[in-house]
Amino acid sequence: MSKPSSPAQKFQSLLKENRVFKPAKEFARRAVVQSMAQYKKLWTESVKNPERFWSKHAKTELVWMKPFNKVLQWKEPFAKWFLGGRLNVSANCLDRWLDTDVANRAALIWEGEPATDGKPGEERVLTYRQLHREVSRFANVLKRNGIGKGDRVIIYLPMVPEAAISMLACTRIGAVHSVIFGGFSAASVADRIQDSGAKMVITADGGYRRGAVVPLKKNVDEALTLTDPEGKPLAKTIEKVIVLRRAGNEVHIEEGRDVWWHRELEYVTSECPAAAMDSEAPLFILYTSGSTGKPKGILHSTAGYLLGAKMTSKYVFD
Numbered sequence: 001m002s003k004p005s006s007p008a009q010k011f012q013s014l015l016k017e018n019r020v021f022k023p024a025k026e027f028a029r030r031a032v033v034q035s036m037a038q039y040k041k042l043w044t045e046s047v048k049n050p051e052r053f054w055s056k057h058a059k060t061e062l063v064w065m066k067p068f069n070k071v072l073q074w075k076e077p078f079a080k081w082f083l084g085g086r087l088n089v090s091a092n093c094l095d096r097w098l099d100t101d102v103a104n105r106a107a108l109i110w111e112g113e114p115a116t117d118g119k120p121g122e123e124r125v126l127t128y129r130q131l132h133r134e135v136s137r138f139a140n141v142l143k144r145n146g147i148g149k150g151d152r153v154i155i156y157l158p159m160v161p162e163a164a165i166s167m168l169a170c171t172r173i174g175a176v177h178s179v180i181f182g183g184f185s186a187a188s189v190a191d192r193i194q195d196s197g198a199k200m201v202i203t204a205d206g207g208y209r210r211g212a213v214v215p216l217k218k219n220v221d222e223a224l225t226l227t228d229p230e231g232k233p234l235a236k237t238i239e240k241v242i243v244l245r246r247a248g249n250e251v252h253i254e255e256g257r258d259v260w261w262h263r264e265l266e267y268v269t270s271e272c273p274a275a276a277m278d279s280e281a282p283l284f285i286l287y288t289s290g291s292t293g294k295p296k297g298i299l300h301s302t303a304g305y306l307l308g309a310k311m312t313s314k315y316v317f318d
Contacts (some may be wrong), residue, residue, distance in 0.1 A: 122277060138162075156216060
């Protein structure tokens with residue numbers, strides 16, 4: 001019988017890749033970073049003087065309602081960025097483009113259920129101007145239903161444009177959103193409502209998944225009835241549920257609590273000024289899956305997350 005090999009001999013890494021695939025010259029000419037020298041310059045600036053680096057990019061990449069007066073306050077383990085500054089995520093994503101040629105370009109291209117039985121597949125395209133209008137309208141729906149700055153809103157929707165509209169609408173009025181994956185259970189929804197203290201759930205009658213309808217509204221109804229071991233409701237903070245009509249399946253509408261998305265739009269206008277939010281204002285909460293224990297909420301604040309997302313889109317994804 002042969003002697004067992006050492007751990008180092010047992011495993012062979014298949015992740016090492018030495019090949020280099022150079023982009024087409026035409027593609028490279030349009031790239032934001034066009035050379036290794038340009039990349040190294042950016043990297044060196046960020047390492048040698050990070051505060052100056054991030055200050056410069058915050059001023060050039062973002063639109064501020066009030067300029068910040070201090071780049072970083074670092075008291076371990078807490079960091080606060082761009083102190084004194086005020087801005088709005090929705091305004092940075094949408095309003096800034098309204099008086100430019102970008103306004104009529106596609107901001108969101110959505111493809112839903114694929115073609116079946118000879119019927120064309122679902123597709124919707126919203127320009128920046130159209131998306132701005134829908135976000136402003138839904139932001140007014142949120143306000144009409146009692147949501148304001150600092151209130152937490154759960155978004156439990158299928159993969160539809162209204163998910164992005166909901167997120168941006170929350171940022172427009174300063175509400176803190178938390179997205180829950182549409183495949184999660186009623187118990188998962190209840191846990192996240194309890195932890196965040198959310199006042200509202202935005203959901204749909206149902207969502208399509210692999211040809212079947214996922215009963216999202218039914219899951220929410222169940223979540224709102226669940227209790228802890230002492231018999232106390234887990235989701236007692238919920239005051240309103242907004243329901244998007246998506247799959248057309250039968251759902252229960254609780255009088256005084258549940259409202260239809262499309263009907264609420266009838267009562268509002270598309271005029272909704274973006275709220276001036278502090279740089280460190282809470283933006284959204286993202287929960288871990290809970291597969292190794294109770295789900296933990298990660299809180300992102302406004303300016304730092306926005307700049308990080310913008311820089312990643314520009315320099316990493318070109």
